[in-house]
Amino acid sequence: MMIRYFIQGLILGFAYVAPIGMQNIYVINSAINNKKIRVYETTAITILFDISLGLACFLGIGSVINKYIIFKYIVLLFGSIAVIYIGIKLIISVPDDFKKIDVNRSLIDVVITCFTVTWINPQAIIDGTLFLGGFKASLSYEASHFFISGFCTASFLWFxxxxxxxxxxxxxxxxxxxRKINIVCGxxxxxxxLKLGFNFISGNGGVIQLQIFK
Incomplete structure (x- = not known):
């Protein structure tokens, strides 16, 4: 029965998205600090980008990064700068009144940040490609649809x-x-x-060797 491939994708999806990383940290921080409507906007956008990344990895976009080395290092450079900037913003943010906490961020700012913590992470793309590509190679065309549907459902349920x-x-x-949570998350x-920046400076393939959680 094809449902077993859906369940397999669901279980593996949870295993892939659950480890604490930039996405989870950002969603947790948003849930604590933002108004309700902005919180669920952030969650929805994060899910959208996470699923799009999963689909891209399933189709093998990581191979593009490995093939075109200049693209890999462009992502590393700008990804490092963007991620460090997000962390600094979290650390220096000081809520005046917890009951009135509202980051007051524009929707476009939320979209850019969600994109950054999801897509500007070459290790996530490479790991995702290896992780999902391996399963795709072992599945039939029909079974692969059930598998990736389960994987995407895991992202929706988790976040x-x-x-x-x-x-x-x-x-x-x-x-x-x-305040302490903001500092820890940041x-x-x-x-x-910094690890992304180190991989860019080293220029020796460290992007594959150093593990940067998604």
């Missing part, structure tokens, strides 16, 4: 579930705790950005 859980416990956070994101 929505993460947002809902964090929002439910949001009132347990006070202003001081939120520091981790800067760490990812």
């Amino acid at each position: 929505n579930g993460l947002t809902i859980i964090v929002r439910l416990f949001r009132d347990n956070f006070n202003n001081k705790m939120t 520091t981790i994101i800067i760490y990812y950005g």
